Amino acid sequence: MATDKIEFKKLEKVRYYIRDFFINGYKNKDVYKETENIGNSTFANRAKTIGFILNDIADFRIGSSSVYRIMFNQSSVSENPFHQVLKYKSAPESSMQRYFVILSALNKNRVHGVTANEIQYYLDGLDECYDEKDQHSIIATDLKKLLKKTIIRKSKSRYYINETTGLENILAGKSFQNMLSFYSEVSQFSVIGSFIQDKLVCDGGAKHSESVFKYKDRFISQTLDDAVKLDISQALKNNSFLKIKDDCGVKFICKPLCFFISCKTGREYVFYYNTEDSNFKSIRLDKISEITKCNSTVEFDAEQQMSNFYWCPPYIETDSNEHVECRIKIDKNEKDAYERLINEKRNAELENDGETVKLTVDTNDIKNTLFFLKSFTGRIIELECSNKNEQQSFIRDIDEALALYGE
Amino acid sequence: MEIFDEIYSNNFLAVTKILSMLSKSSLKGKDIQKILNEYNSTLMLSDLKALKLIDFIDGEYISGLECSCEIKRPFTDIEKAWLKAIISEEKIHLFLNDDELNDISELLKDVVPLFEKKDFRFFDKHTISDNYSDKNYILKFKNLIKAIHYRMFVYIELADSDTTPNSRRCIPYKLEYSCLDDAFRLIAFDYEYHSLMIFRLSEISKITLSSDLYNIPDENILEKFEEPQPVEIEVYNKRNAIERFMISFSNYHKETRFIKEKDCCITKIFFFKQDYESIIDNIVAFGPTVKILAPEFAVKDVVSKLKVQKNLFDAYQ
Numbered sequence: 001m002a003t004d005k006i007e008f009k010k011l012e013k014v015r016y017y018i019r020d021f022f023i024n025g026y027k028n029k030d031v032y033k034e035t036e037n038i039g040n041s042t043f044a045n046r047a048k049t050i051g052f053i054l055n056d057i058a059d060f061r062i063g064s065s066s067v068y069r070i071m072f073n074q075s076s077v078s079e080n081p082f083h084q085v086l087k088y089k090s091a092p093e094s095s096m097q098r099y100f101v102i103l104s105a106l107n108k109n110r111v112h113g114v115t116a117n118e119i120q121y122y123l124d125g126l127d128e129c130y131d132e133k134d135q136h137s138i139i140a141t142d143l144k145k146l147l148k149k150t151i152i153r154k155s156k157s158r159y160y161i162n163e164t165t166g167l168e169n170i171l172a173g174k175s176f177q178n179m180l181s182f183y184s185e186v187s188q189f190s191v192i193g194s195f196i197q198d199k200l201v202c203d204g205g206a207k208h209s210e211s212v213f214k215y216k217d218r219f220i221s222q223t224l225d226d227a228v229k230l231d232i233s234q235a236l237k238n239n240s241f242l243k244i245k246d247d248c249g250v251k252f253i254c255k256p257l258c259f260f261i262s263c264k265t266g267r268e269y270v271f272y273y274n275t276e277d278s279n280f281k282s283i284r285l286d287k288i289s290e291i292t293k294c295n296s297t298v299e300f301d302a303e304q305q306m307s308n309f310y311w312c313p314p315y316i317e318t319d320s321n322e323h324v325e326c327r328i329k330i331d332k333n334e335k336d337a338y339e340r341l342i343n344e345k346r347n348a349e350l351e352n353d354g355e356t357v358k359l360t361v362d363t364n365d366i367k368n369t370l371f372f373l374k375s376f377t378g379r380i381i382e383l384e385c386s387n388k389n390e391q392q393s394f395i396r397d398i399d400e401a402l403a404l405y406g407e
Numbered sequence: 408m409e410i411f412d413e414i415y416s417n418n419f420l421a422v423t424k425i426l427s428m429l430s431k432s433s434l435k436g437k438d439i440q441k442i443l444n445e446y447n448s449t450l451m452l453s454d455l456k457a458l459k460l461i462d463f464i465d466g467e468y469i470s471g472l473e474c475s476c477e478i479k480r481p482f483t484d485i486e487k488a489w490l491k492a493i494i495s496e497e498k499i500h501l502f503l504n505d506d507e508l509n510d511i512s513e514l515l516k517d518v519v520p521l522f523e524k525k526d527f528r529f530f531d532k533h534t535i536s537d538n539y540s541d542k543n544y545i546l547k548f549k550n551l552i553k554a555i556h557y558r559m560f561v562y563i564e565l566a567d568s569d570t571t572p573n574s575r576r577c578i579p580y581k582l583e584y585s586c587l588d589d590a591f592r593l594i595a596f597d598y599e600y601h602s603l604m605i606f607r608l609s610e611i612s613k614i615t616l617s618s619d620l621y622n623i624p625d626e627n628i629l630e631k632f633e634e635p636q637p638v639e640i641e642v643y644n645k646r647n648a649i650e651r652f653m654i655s656f657s658n659y660h661k662e663t664r665f666i667k668e669k670d671c672c673i674t675k676i677f678f679f680k681q682d683y684e685s686i687i688d689n690i691v692a693f694g695p696t697v698k699i700l701a702p703e704f705a706v707k708d709v710v711s712k713l714k715v716q717k718n719l720f721d722a723y724q
Contacts, residue, residue, distance in 0.1 A: 007418075007449055011411045023653045024663065024672075084417075084447070091413035097458045099414070100426060101472060108474040122473050126459045149414070150484040164481040166514050167490075176511075178552055179502035183493050186586060188522050192489040195415040196482070202420050203479050210625075212555040214594065217587035219658055227410045233522050234408060263587050264531035265654055329719075336684065343533040343588075375692035378712035382723055395720050400695035402713045405706065 007090035012289055014049075015224040016247070018085060019286060021050045022221050053084050078211040080185055082223040083194040097126065098142050106152060106161045113158035116140060171196070172205055181211050186218060188233075189226050219266025225285040232256045232270050232291065241275070241297075245290040246283060252276055253296055259285075264344065273298070322366040322390075326359045326373055327382040337379070344372060356381060366390050408485045408521075421446035422460065426470055427477045433467035488521035495520060498539045501548045536589035537609045550614045551593060554579045560617035563595065566610050577604065578621050580628050596628050603631045605681075635660065635677035639701040640690060644670045648696035655689060673700070687712075 008014045038046075091099075101122050105114045116139050123135065143159060146152045153162045170176060184193030201207055235242050235256050245251045254272040260282060261268045269282040275298045330337045332354050341350065341357060348361035363369040366387050373380065374394070385391040413419055421443050428434060428442070439452055439461070455461045459471045469475075482490075493499065494511055503511070538544055554561045562574045577595040583605070584591050591608040598621075642652045649672060653663075660677040678686050687705060690697060691712055699706050 023657050024649065086411055087415060087417045087447075088449070089411050089413045089416050091416070091418070093454075093458055096413070096419070096422070097460065099419070100422060100460060100478070101474075103423075103478050103480065104426065104472045104474040104476055107478050108476040125473050126471070148484075150487070151414075151481050161479075162481045164487075167482055167487070167511075168479075170507075170511055170514065173507070174556075175503050175507055179493070179499070182498075182502070182584070183496070186584060187489075187493060187496070188527065189410065189489055191410065192486055192521070193493075196486050196490070198415070198420055199480060199482070199486075202424050209556075212552055212582055214581040214583040216583055216585040217658055219586075221657065230408060230410050230521075233526065236526050237519075237523075258525075259527045261527060261529050262531045263529050263533075266657060267654065339533075340685075340688075344531055346530060371692055374694060375688040377688075377691045378715040378719075380716060381719055383720075397694035398713055398716050398720065401691075402710070402717060404695060404698045405710050405713075407710060407714065 007088050008085075009090050011086075011089075011227050014085060015227075015286075016289075017046050018050060018053070018082075019221055019224050021047075022054070022082075053088075054081050078185070078214060079208075080190065080194070080220045080223055082220050083184075083191045085224060086191050086226070087198075095142075098123065098139070101126070102139075102142060102146065106159060110161055110163075113155070113160040115157050115159070116143060119143075119159075168200065168203060171200060177206075177209075178212065181208065182213055185213070185215055189230060191223055191226055217263070222266055222268060225268060225288075228285050228288050228291060229259070229268070229270075232259070232285075235293070241294050243292045243294045244272075244283070244288055247287050247289050249289075253294055254281075255296075255298065321362055321364050322369075323386040324359075324361050324363060324366070324369055324373075325382070325384045326380060328357050328359060328373075328376050329355065329379045329381050330357050331355060337376075341376070370394050408488070410485065414480065414483070417447045418450050421448035421450065422455065423478050423480065425455070426460065426472065426475070427479075429461065429468065429470040430475045430477050433464075433469045435467060439468055485521065487515060487518045491515045491518040492520035492522050495524075500545055501539060531587075533588035533590075537591060537607075543612075544608065547608055547611060547614045548582070548591065550616055551579050551582055551608075554614075554616055555581070558620050558622070560598070560619045560621055561595075562613075562615040562617060563593075563606070563611055564613040564615075565606065566612045574615075575599070575604075576617070578623065578628065580625070582608075596623075596631060601631070603628075633680060635679050636702070637662075637675040637677050638686065638690070638699060638705050639673065639675050641698045641700055642672050642674060642693075643696050643698075644672075646696055648693060652693060652697060659686075 102119055105119055105122050116136070119139055120135060123139070143152065143154075147154060150162055152159050154160075171180065180193050180197050184190050184197060187193065197208060232242065236258070241253055241255050243251060243253050253275045255275065256270050256272045257280075258271050259268060260271055268285040270285060270288075271280065271282045273279075274281050275296055278298075328341065330341065330352075332338075338352070338357065341359070345359065346361075347363075348359045351358040351360075359373075361369060366385065367390065370385070370390055370393075373383070374397070377398070383391060383394065385394075424446065425434070425439055425442050428438075436452055439455070442448075443450055443452070452461075456463065461468045462471045490511070494503070494508060494515070499508065551561070553559070558578075560576055561579050562576055564574050575597060576599060577597050580594045580596055580603075582591050583594055593604075593606050593608060593611065595604050595606070596602075597604050640652075642649050652674075656674075656676050661674055663672050663674040665672045676686065687708055690699060691709055699709050
């Protein structure tokens, strides 16, 4: 095999370092090596991987002070480059070989199908790659996997290709191509749309033409968390419990209830019931490192909790509620500022008297709420918080920010 | 169900393509290498030989498989489930007519959708999104897709015709979708005034296709786009500001440098004129953890906002 190939066996680590490079736009080699406990060559390989995968949107440079810089220009691309990360799963050589032997045998014998023994015969032709003793059970496992993916079907002892020709034909139509082009960029699990497009082209369909669409305010790195999101989504569908391990190594058993996604920051959370402390909480998807299915049964009433959306999905650090009242100067002619307030107010109540708007909110994340209010700096006439420390800190921040500019 | 699976990988796609082509005729080494490159495959010709998937005979490559034939991988369970979820989406009528929707629904009738709308709750989303069930909206959308594909001129009539001419002849360039306000905008080139225009699709009352085709290359249209301007900001490594700042601006084109000596980073965010106010408001929200370095007008705007706010607080207290 090629020596410098870019392939990943598991996604966990890859998604962390790719996300870090992308979000921050730089990586300090010394700090990174220290926190990750890796050597020079591993760091260099990781940096090289980023440069390779994000080639279309990134200008990757090694700067002074051991700092790798990436300049991103995602506005120029219509296809999400992070989809590529999910297309570099490595496969053992023998497994790849068996896959193609099985698929070619099934494609060749579409009507009559083939038995496991016949597949074994075709593999025997490839001689020394196989240990005769284990071959039977290996083929059985491969076939089981393909059955699970519904690529093949079994009737009595024969295996057949699970025809999807009707679907292939219909998706080749122009309307469907536009549909795939759009949803492959903006839907949940958008990478699956990209897989479908790849398959259609590989089967001889027309190559993707230049998309008629352009995208704004999308968070392309969300794709890196799609595998985690899919596991949770399946648990939601099956009403089952999961064991989650976060990026600090903490494990807990929970029942996922729904996802909360911010359209402004791109942050994605799963809201869950924690069976260990009988609490409702949430965790960001990019903070989840591992998910395993588990059997558990606990009775609880989630309906009311799910509708209790305060300032943000509730999570461990910010489970105390505070009250905030703020009067903001917005003239009736300033449509944009008022619209932004309406769009981003979350659970706050607004009272508009034509010149000012009074915002009243109960929040479970006072810092985050005040951060939002700071984006109206220059307009805030009155501010009252139940948490006086945070209120004073808000006022102090204005002085400190002015001091930065020598004012 | 696995989303990270080798059967969707570039390598598997490339090998599928190569074996399918070899089932029809032999190939030269350079042709095989070309396919591997096209698919961004990390495999080399020698890898395929070592796996006995290909054989080298009389100066050309042939399939190494006994059952050489065109290989087609059927759709997987996850792909079908994703399609089933997509066709239940509210915007689907923009793309498919009733017959097309019935056809694909019939093919997927036994499939359980991969996800359901009720499982996802979006926040910070703008409250007024476009009405995707409106028949006129669907017609405008389909007309624009057709015009962009076939490079047709269109006539646009705006809903607010008091302030703008009734009908404009223009070249539709792209349909821009914003995830934040869940709306489409038309980016078009005004042929008469040689300028770019951006209209929210809901603000356009009618789109009429012209039988005239244009032959202006996209590059010439792109030239009309204004260059995004950079705003340069110093972000200090306190209150987790670097991570929060970078996540907040992760959807912008940016350049970042880490300054080890000052334990901060300097980042340039590239913005278009229409986004300037929003960017400045978001930067100010970071308070004393960030400082705008350039351009001068942005520094002045931020200082002015801070001074006004200080005076408002002084008056209040």
